[in-house]
Amino acid sequence: MSGKVRIALDAMGGDHGAAVVIPGAELSQQRRPEAESLLFGDRAVVEPLLAAHPALKAARFTHTDVAVAMDAKPSQALRQGRWKSSMWLAIDAVKRGEADVAISAGNTGALMAMAKFHLKTMPGIDRPAIAARWPTLRGESIVLDLGASIGADSQHLVNLALMGSAMAQVLMALERPKVGLLNIGVEEVKGLEEVREAGRILREARPPFLDYTGFVEGDAIGQGVVDVVVTDGFTGNVALKAAEGTARQIEQYLRGAMAQSIWSKLGYLLARGAFRSVAAKIDPRNANGGVFLGLNGIVIKSHGHTDPEGFANAVDIGYDMVRQALLEKIRRTLMLNQSEAPRLAGGTVS
Amino acid sequence: MSGKVRIALDAMGGDHGAAVVIPGAELSQQRRPEAESLLFGDRAVVEPLLAAHPALKAARFTHTDVAVAMDAKPSQALRQGRWKSSMWLAIDAVKRGEADVAISAGNTGALMAMAKFHLKTMPGIDRPAIAARWPTLRGESIVLDLGASIGADSQHLVNLALMGSAMAQVLMALERPKVGLLNIGVEEVKGLEEVREAGRILREARPPFLDYTGFVEGDAIGQGVVDVVVTDGFTGNVALKAAEGTARQIEQYLRGAMAQSIWSKLGYLLARGAFRSVAAKIDPRNANGGVFLGLNGIVIKSHGHTDPEGFANAVDIGYDMVRQALLEKIRRTLMLNQSEAPRLAGGTVS
Numbered sequence: 001m002s003g004k005v006r007i008a009l010d011a012m013g014g015d016h017g018a019a020v021v022i023p024g025a026e027l028s029q030q031r032r033p034e035a036e037s038l039l040f041g042d043r044a045v046v047e048p049l050l051a052a053h054p055a056l057k058a059a060r061f062t063h064t065d066v067a068v069a070m071d072a073k074p075s076q077a078l079r080q081g082r083w084k085s086s087m088w089l090a091i092d093a094v095k096r097g098e099a100d101v102a103i104s105a106g107n108t109g110a111l112m113a114m115a116k117f118h119l120k121t122m123p124g125i126d127r128p129a130i131a132a133r134w135p136t137l138r139g140e141s142i143v144l145d146l147g148a149s150i151g152a153d154s155q156h157l158v159n160l161a162l163m164g165s166a167m168a169q170v171l172m173a174l175e176r177p178k179v180g181l182l183n184i185g186v187e188e189v190k191g192l193e194e195v196r197e198a199g200r201i202l203r204e205a206r207p208p209f210l211d212y213t214g215f216v217e218g219d220a221i222g223q224g225v226v227d228v229v230v231t232d233g234f235t236g237n238v239a240l241k242a243a244e245g246t247a248r249q250i251e252q253y254l255r256g257a258m259a260q261s262i263w264s265k266l267g268y269l270l271a272r273g274a275f276r277s278v279a280a281k282i283d284p285r286n287a288n289g290g291v292f293l294g295l296n297g298i299v300i301k302s303h304g305h306t307d308p309e310g311f312a313n314a315v316d317i318g319y320d321m322v323r324q325a326l327l328e329k330i331r332r333t334l335m336l337n338q339s340e341a342p343r344l345a346g347g348t349v350s
Numbered sequence: 351m352s353g354k355v356r357i358a359l360d361a362m363g364g365d366h367g368a369a370v371v372i373p374g375a376e377l378s379q380q381r382r383p384e385a386e387s388l389l390f391g392d393r394a395v396v397e398p399l400l401a402a403h404p405a406l407k408a409a410r411f412t413h414t415d416v417a418v419a420m421d422a423k424p425s426q427a428l429r430q431g432r433w434k435s436s437m438w439l440a441i442d443a444v445k446r447g448e449a450d451v452a453i454s455a456g457n458t459g460a461l462m463a464m465a466k467f468h469l470k471t472m473p474g475i476d477r478p479a480i481a482a483r484w485p486t487l488r489g490e491s492i493v494l495d496l497g498a499s500i501g502a503d504s505q506h507l508v509n510l511a512l513m514g515s516a517m518a519q520v521l522m523a524l525e526r527p528k529v530g531l532l533n534i535g536v537e538e539v540k541g542l543e544e545v546r547e548a549g550r551i552l553r554e555a556r557p558p559f560l561d562y563t564g565f566v567e568g569d570a571i572g573q574g575v576v577d578v579v580v581t582d583g584f585t586g587n588v589a590l591k592a593a594e595g596t597a598r599q600i601e602q603y604l605r606g607a608m609a610q611s612i613w614s615k616l617g618y619l620l621a622r623g624a625f626r627s628v629a630a631k632i633d634p635r636n637a638n639g640g641v642f643l644g645l646n647g648i649v650i651k652s653h654g655h656t657d658p659e660g661f662a663n664a665v666d667i668g669y670d671m672v673r674q675a676l677l678e679k680i681r682r683t684l685m686l687n688q689s690e691a692p693r694l695a696g697g698t699v700s
Contacts, residue, residue: 185497219598222598222599233534238589239588242572243593244569246592249487263623266617266621271608271616
């Protein structure tokens, strides 16, 4: 895609709302000057912030005094916030073709419900997914689904593999990303038929645009054994949070240990650069930005509690997904798959 | 329980077999002299090792030249290894009342299949579970199930909560352990009815022997927010491995970063004690030993690739479970529950 990338921003979303969204959007704007921002939010809050962040002075601003609460139930948000909330208006801009991507740090459930309701799923896709980057020893991988769907039949897992590989093509410039299905190594266990069946379908169909490598276990994700890790939303969400929690736990152990003695304090000072480089590698802000896949439009979910740098990363990934034509790549992947390997597509492609 | 604790050891189990089991058992024997070892394995391998580890000279040894392969399917192991393999004989010693606990570093699936087949599940328990310790910022928690059962209805989750709290009573000397159900915080998602229903049952029944505190997310496990984290075996296994993988990943980052410059190398030397204390906290050997819960007998699974120190920790936890009467506590918990809160017990308690 050439020309400007038009980015619709829910200025009121997230724990800190506009106070993070506006400076974050400015940071991204400075890094990607080809972007054009459309802001939706409360004039009283947003206008003073815009004045203080001049790189956004070209942004188009639309006032609304309705914002979706962080703890609203999705159904409630949809009922009360449709047509008028800042979150809805950002999605609506994508729907009406006025923006290329919508970004919000607001309530995940509400954002997914509104995006699904308004943008609808792509042909052949029943359930959208949330995909995000996971830092690994080799760089980064994509993990999906991170919470949009609980449980998954084999067809849904295959769709996740196809969409995730399209995203990996975009994000990592890979022609044929390595894809693995998350599984456990305990042989006696029954009940994994869906995962086994999805593996069988992917292995037999040998899709030209992804390299299915088999099952991976939880500890293989961080090793970067594959580019795309596929699982259902419950397991993916738990795995991601368990990993994030472990990283924070070790950080706290290290902080405590380095303060133990005069020697460790001195050692810390000398090795400060090394500590910083490790901290940067596991900084969750760097991987911020969950990409909703399977919708007729690109929607990005930022962590609600991130800071401007983290939010800017979510905007950046939205920009890159548009620039590299994610939607077209997903459509091509699903269609190629439909024509070349009909069995991959299931019965729902229209 | 008073008197000796009789420990049946599968001397052939694990990636390194007797070469780890024998020195590991000796280590544990030195720490817990009240233990009495019963060893099952191949004379040609075990006897020379016993000669080299004199603290085990009182051990009773039974020869068998059948060992379960690490990659055998459970059904195959059961068919070929029943009545005669070292793994079976260790379990059989518990069945016949000659040992109080069986310990193996062998094939998890085979061990669970044999243990379930021979020892049978307790009344009221349909499916056994694997529980293990998880290091946290507050000490350690128990997480279950780690792979014995895929998927879980609400009754199974309630049973896991009851059995996990009995294990926490034993391991942490708590009267009323805090128990949480693992869940994800994405509200729009459907399909969590089992988890919600289990939560409702535990909240309404208010069992006297556990303190149900609600849902916890993946990142709360390492914070030690609760003493017992309950989930199905698929999710539990993935969460544990994702956390272990993250710990190893950060360890590798640190190792690389500390070798970057002369300053970081010097810093590392000065802070070596601090690094060691952190490494000890996340050392998987310390948490080694998965406890099979829900069977008429105690069986402990050691990691297959551990070293003698790790194996000794698995033996230690087996010893402690016997010494603190784990089985009686589980039975009491299930019965109390049956009499005081019939709805907790489901329809299967005889």
